[in-house]
Amino acid sequence: MNQDDKQTLLRLQNIHKSFPGVHALNDVTMSVLPGEIHGLLGENGAGKSTLMKILNGVYRADSGNIVWQGNAIEIHSPQDAQRNGISMIHQELALVGYLDAGKNIFLGREPGGIIPGTINWGRMYADAGRIVDELGLAIDVRRPVRFFSLAQQQMIEVAKALSLEARLIIMDEPTSSLTDREVETLFSQMRALRDRGVSIIFISHRLEEIFAICDRVTVLRDGAWVATSPIADLTTDTLIKYMVGREVDQIFEPRTGSISGQVILEVKDLNRGDRVKNITFQLRQGEILGIAGLVGAGRTETLETIFGAHPASSGIIRVNGEQVRIRRPDQAIKQGIGFVTEDRKGQGLFPAMTVAINIAITRLAELVRAVLVNRGAVNTLAEDFIARLDIRTPSAQQKVQNLSGGNQQKVIISRWMTLNPRVLMLDEPTRGIDVGAKHEIYRLMRQLASEGVGIIMVSSELPEILGVSDRVLVMHEGRIAGEFNPQHATQDDLMTAATGMVQEGFRL
């Protein structure tokens, strides 16, 4: 024990944890001071979630200690953690949409009424209102949470944690689905919490956010501790080096020069509902076309409409100069259009099936001997892509749900690559993916483009849009609000178009 122990809020000491086949945490030590925002970084699979699940009582460490306010404690369940003052807010929020904010905050702990077994609603809403006010949240606690924005829902989770008198709040990628403005709101509330003495462990893949909000950071890599340091002593480059274990001199791939391939995809006056209005653009062979815009601007809906996931109400699509009719995904696929969706788990993966099947599923009908699946051919195809895309998996027979996010994404990209697409559309291809895997996905996109594939990438990360695309379209309220050359445009230019300021006739 060292002298810090009195002022240290939490100390995780020499934590080990193994799962069958993997040593997930190897002698990890980390401490959190009272009233600090502590960033926890590492690539997917580095052990962040495992460590936090141990702290939250979901897993038990194989060995090692949890020292909380100077005392070694054992945490057997999330409820146990909460009793000690440790609350975790998961990436997928655990709120009940149909219940109001007050009921969510006190769910399962409603204050009792005069008659035993009843609930004192008045007191509950009063308490909820007080907590919400202290947080500086201007919300009605009697409003069902599904009507609140994601940022507000995050803060309702925080309010719930505070109602449990949490002294440490773990926030697992709280910003991944927030807009920039919402992130700013969340950050100012996090700072206010810190000033009240609450500590926060903050997990994020966005380095700008780490630099903006954290006091200190701890970096894990491959299940081991790499560094703990005040953020002020770090640069982006050193941080990436800690995480990836090598120098990443350039995140984005260099462009290959001017795009002069022929037009492979032409979309004209495409309409569907109020999210896709008169969309018109061309895509050339070898081009990476970025589509930027705010959440809800209709970017995903545009891709879905081109792909036939939801048919267009009007408009023309030409592939290689020929007008095509696409009302269903299989028709788009026949035209050589692939679509890597935003929601990997919900729309992309077959979680309990093998990596091999996940890669080869759309080619399965061809990989047959007589009528039976030719397992050898399926595995050869899968292993080819596992090697080409450097997919990290123990074998092609591993269930895809056991892979990290970045590797799952590569599996889905492989699935489309097996079809040799002419056009590949990617919706938020690097969301929730660590820096190293991001880099590989950019490289892959550039490589496909150089092989003549036309690529459309929707992204909410402006540096990514500017760094990867050859040309950028910005959408606002279902329309294309501007077209930019990313080598000359700035993030401000894109934001101005994305917020509709150009159309309104004034500039920021």
Next chain:
Amino acid sequence: MTAQAVEEKRPFDWRTFFQSYGLLLSLLLLCGIISLASDRFLTVDNLRNVLRQASINGIISIGMMMVILIRGLDLSVGSVLAFATVVAADLLSRGEVTGVTPLGAIGIAGLVGGTAGMINGILVTWIKIPPFIATLGMMTFARGAALQYTNGQPITGMAELGEGIRFLGSAELNGIPVPILAAGILYILAYVLLNHVPFGRYIYAMGNNEEAAYLSGLPVKRIKMFVYIVSGALAAFAGIILMGRLNSAQPTAGALSEFDAIAAVVVGGTSFSGGEGTVSGTLIGVLIIAVLNNGLNLLEIPSFYQDIASGVVIALALLLYRAIR
């Protein structure tokens, strides 16, 4: 892999062992207990009897498993079994007028069962009625139709013409009852389809993630239709075997057989959330239920207590299964 492998210090993994063989062990354990309690259990005659009784539920369970694999449910199998059988039996019993042969009767039953399944499929796939409700409707409808068609009376009098059907239900080949052979062949076909034919892999893929299957261009609607049609047709075929054994067709046949099938499928490890389950697991599930019923009979436990005991054992099996998963 980013984390280092520690396989060298991995002892014998009981969990993995139970995940792979737990079901089979449960079946063997059950057989062991019953054979200790009754010396009539482990006899060739009795075991043959168990298998013969299991074959009907076994055939229905194949279809039920496929439906549950795609996150569906088919409550109508028992009623469809009855309706398809009485229609086939009626046409067969008036064979001199209708010209229906035993083989034709099997075809007609399959057609009726398949049509009922197709209607289930249309309700679920295109009209998007939840499978529970859609097949509940078909369950009532087909039972009513069977009772109406027969006026509530069993159909007999196929004796001379129905030789082929009696063969299916009662005959033996080299000492093996034909129903067991029929079920065995269907299990092999189901195994090959689900594991070695692209379409079968699509069924799993769709159960895993229907949205992803649709966006990958898989024929999701055709898969759904296929699965419900197969479920209806297999129920009808099971009904033909039952008819061959009883030498009559009962409009009340197959009552509650949907629950036996669901129990077998679920005890066999197929997940209600879809995409996970094996043909061999279903087979063992069917055998567990059959052995259990047989054992309770041999021990001369009154029938009400038998139902109670079955319920308890099924619940225990599921608890155990969840514990080792």
